[in-house]
Amino acid sequence: MKFFNQHKQVSLIVEESLIAKIFQIGIEKYPLETGGFLVGYYSNDSMTLYIKDLLLPSKQKGMAYLFERSIDGMKQVFKKLFEDQKYFYIGEWHTHPNGLSMYSSTDLNAMIEIANCETVSITNPILLILSIRDKQVNDFSFYIYNNKGLHRYE
Template identity: 45%
Template sequence: MIVKKYKNLQLYVECTLIELMANLAIYHYPNDNGGFLLGYYSDNLTKLYIKDFLLIDKYDSSPVGFKRELNLKVHNFEKIFRETGLYYIGEWHSHPNATAWYSLTDLQAMDSIASCNTVQLHNPILLILSMSSNKLLDFNFFLFDEGRLAVYE
């Protein structure tokens, strides 16, 4: 279990989930790959549990970019919530041969998600995986908070 913290919010994720995403990113190497993060918050909103992820089926990808289809409704998050209790909490993507740090494009994407009326998620999570051709090099979780991406420590 990986535990990260930002302010008074703790993030929990199983190592196996990170490994699954890393394996998918390696499969798509040298292009970026990504998807949606699913999870839930504790009742007092101090703990965030990332429990699953979805791949995106409609996207454009290159070694330096990943642009997904903008329509979140295609993935039927309401149905996923009814069946599993998990909901959309953010996004993940890989950075082949690059750091696990966000770009200006990543920041703008998180700002768009936070300001989208249909999403209603003011503090989305972003996971970036730094990849080589055959292994995960590093990863970072970020929380969009007050117009910026803050790293979980």
Template identity: 35%
Template sequence: MNSKYILPDKNLTLTITEELLDKMYLSVKAHYPNEFGGLLIGFYNDDNKNLVITDILLPNVFTSTPVFFERQAEDLQKDLQDFYSSAPSKFYVGEWHSHPNGGTMPSSRDIKAMMYIQDDGNVAVEKPILGILSYNNKTENYKIQFHLIINNKIYTYEKN
């Protein structure tokens, strides 16, 4: 089953499977109480209006605390190259990470990181997506929101 999100201001949609959301949730739960995350892989269709997230890549090398997550870019480079070789129609579309016992809005550090990625000439996607998964270990509940940062402004996808 798919979950669909919309960004009405920009006439954009984002689709991700429940199975992939569950995989993200389980990896977050396994690393609790620290933040954890990875890369989002997918493709656009309909004149770059509809993003379909098909996969995530999880890092092996990272630094993580309850309020900080940083993956090592070099760690996933080979995984990305292998992925592109096997599925050339899919590519890096953004990042995701958790906010244990926190909210789903990006922090100022998150925004700076996404702006850096957006401005990096080595990244093929113009508008990278940021997914933030909030996880509460007492209730076992999680919530995810996807964000797009354009010209220092945050746009948040709404669940459709």
């Protein structure tokens, strides 16, 4: 599957099987919120991002999501992933049970923190949000973070 972001003029490529895997985790946890990290790499010209896998955080704190689950605990995991597969941390994914795939102000603030986080040092992290209703994925959206804003991929 390929997505394009008008704002940054960049593309994102992800295997349908990976999306299906993320859907499945989200549905299994429903009606609880869940999420984790996305890993992958960029093309040489940095115009295309390949999402290759997901990681679940080592600690999950239940409801209030995103940055609470401490990216710091993942430092070694990311390091090993890069050594073994040359994949980087590229962003986040989480579910909105009975909600929309639109980001919240909490989500935006968390992404601002991530972009400023020394552990991951990434200027344009991405965010995937899944809207789940009645144990089904209703909708999903990818966003790219840039300069204190989130911009959707189409």
